[in-house]
Amino acid sequence: MNLSRTPLAVAAALLFALPALADNSSTVNQTGTANSAATEQAISDNAKISVTQIGNGNQVGTADEAGAVQQLAFDSSIAVSQNGDKNQAWATQGLVFDTVSKLQQTGSDNAAETVQGYSINALGEVSQNGFRNIGYTVQDLAFDTQARVLQTGSDNRGAVEQSSVETTGAAQAYRAIGEYNTVKQVGEDNLGTIEQINLVDSGAAVSQTGSLNIAKVSQSDQNLEAGNGSWGEVLQTGNENSGTVTQSGNSTVGAYVEQVGDANTGEVTQQGNSNFTIGYVYQEGGNHGAIVAQNDNVRATGYIEQVGDGFAAVVNQTGSVLVTGQILQSGADSAGYVEQTNSFDANAQILQVGSANAATLVQTDNLHAAAYGEQRGTGNRGDIKQIGTESVNATTLQNGNGNTLEANQTGVVHASISIAQGSAWGETADLSSAIVNQTAGDDLLAEVRQTGLSQTSVIEQDGDITVASIAQSGTLNVALVTQTGGNNRASVSQIGTGGTANQATVSQSIGFYTASVTQNGAGNVATVTQH
Known part of the structure; x- marks a missing residue:
């Protein structure tokens, strides 16, 4: 994405062309039940909205109309804090520069969504502590952004959605979690999802601690700028977890899935990436399964490391150039399978330490191939x-x-x-x-x-x-x-x-x-x- 040619460039020019703007600040404090609050700011500098609600069944806006709104603003921020059950908060920022939107909820059966569009240097965050909460962070047509959903408790649902966003999070490979657009969940029966489309230099991470978790990171149609690329990460600790990272149509991408616990399934799928591609799955525990599939990539590496009992690992690489598939298993009852097809300079490796192991290496219609x-x-x-x-x-x-x-x-x-x-x-x-x-x-x-x-x-x-x-x-x-x-x-x-x-x-x-x-x-x- 070239900022000078996007609608975002028009928004930036409009912001800087405005005359001197007034400092606007709005504060709302409510205690009790079934309260509602709505505040809107437009054409502002140093714009701040703060809403605090204590009680149950309170609302900041509705699903049809956000309650905290900022339009055409510099140095803007929205802060919503709700303490109680069955509260709802919706915040929207558009045509804003240096913007922060943070929605915080403590309790159960709450819902929060923050939306940022036509924004520069934007941070959107939803933080929830309790049970059966729903949190969304959405960014569209934005530059230099970061989005987070942080959840602690059980039966929570969190998602990050980004479209036509440039330079999202910090996408350098192997950065610590928290440097990306993040969904973080602590508890049982959680679901975390991140969707990123048509981005530049993006990072996405889902972290889950507990059991029965499902995590998905999807990145597509992203371009390489500033030498960083796109990075997707799933970290799961607990039982019966499932982690999936899908990346397609990108340049210079990396994916990492780490699962520590029992009955985990990790899958990395990367397709049509043009520069450098790496997919890495690490599993520690029993009854694991890992699949790394890479198709039509350049300089692709698929790596699976498993420690424990009852493993199964598959690395499948097709139509790629300079490809490496590796499986490392330590323990008993393991199985490993690597397949490389229609590739150039293909390298397949399996190392198994333990008993009752099975390994298969398949290479078909390749030029310059090695199997170990x-x-x-x-x-x-x-x-x-x-x-x-x-x-x-x-x-x-x-x-x-x-x-x-x-x-x-x-x-x-x-x-x-x-x-x-x-x-x-x-x-x-x-x-x-x-x-x-x-x-x-x-x-x-x-x-x-x-x-x-x-x-x-x-x-x-x-x-x-x-x-x-x-x-x-x-x-x-x-x-x-x-x-x-x-x-x-x-x-x-x-x-x-x-x-x-x-x-x-x-x-x-x-x-x-x-x-x-x-x-x-x-x-x-x-x-x-x-x-």
Whole structure:
């Protein structure tokens, strides 16, 4: 948004073109029930409206007509304080410069809304303490703004809505909460929402403490100015929380969801952002689920970190440039999934520390892609799929008992797979298996290293200029290499540590191939077939 070309510029010119203005001040104090107050100021300097009501069923205006109004004013402020139940307050400011509107309510079943339009350097705030309160802050056609809804209690509803606003809050990434347009709720069964449309340099944060909370931050059609960009944040502490941040059509955006508690769900969706995009979800506790989906972005990073039990994490990135998807899980019963499609320079990483973990890395139709998986614990399973991708590599490390891994590369060129089970940390990984399939590709490399008991390693390659290498240390291990194509090489090395045999089988067809089998120990069996 360019301020010099907006209707806001007309408002600013009109304000500064006015003759000397009078200082206006209006104060209303009411005690009792069912009172009403209305005050309006226009064409003022140092304009102040103050309304204080103590009791129940009081009103400052109505839903159809605001009770505290300021128009065409400099250095203006509205302060409404209501103490009691079933009170209502509506405030409106338009064509104002250096303006503050604060509505404060203490009690239950209250409602408050502050609206600011055609404003410069504006702050709108609704603060409520009690139960079943509703608070809204709305800003439209404004410059250099900040909006907040602060709620303490139960069954409250709060929302911030902004449209065609430039420079909202402080949008620098990772600023502390309170620097943004904010919805803050403390208590149970709360709902917080922030909507921002057609903004420049904006920040939005929803903070909830309690249970059964729902938070949503949505930012769209925002532009980059002053190097800050747009930032959306959800912070939740408690049980059964749900946090969602959606950002689309922006330039330089960031989203952060933090959930500490049980049964939380966090989701970050970012689409069509043109400069730098980051989506970060942190969850601590049990029964969590996190999804980060990024589509058609530039320099996109999706990161999920989970600490505790019973996790599930998904990072989905499509049609982006310079993308990174990362999942970090610490605990038991975890699951991780990263998918990258139609992207350039894609990087996928999963690290799992614990037991009974499952990890899947999928990369399809990318140019320059890398996948890395690491599992530390027992009962882990890992899958890697790379399809129709050029210049790719995959690396997997597994440590513990009962690990299994299957890696597939299909229709790839200049591809490599490296798998280590047990040996990476000097420990054994018994009863593990590694299966590698490389088909319909050229210039392929597959490496498997296993240390332990009863390991199984299978490498199947279909293409030209392929290399397969298997190294096993232990007993009762099985190695199988099958290569179809020309100019291929296979190498198997088995070092026995006991009296029971290892088995190695190499099969090569088409032509121009080399096979090497090395076995150390007693009763080993090796078979090489070339045709």
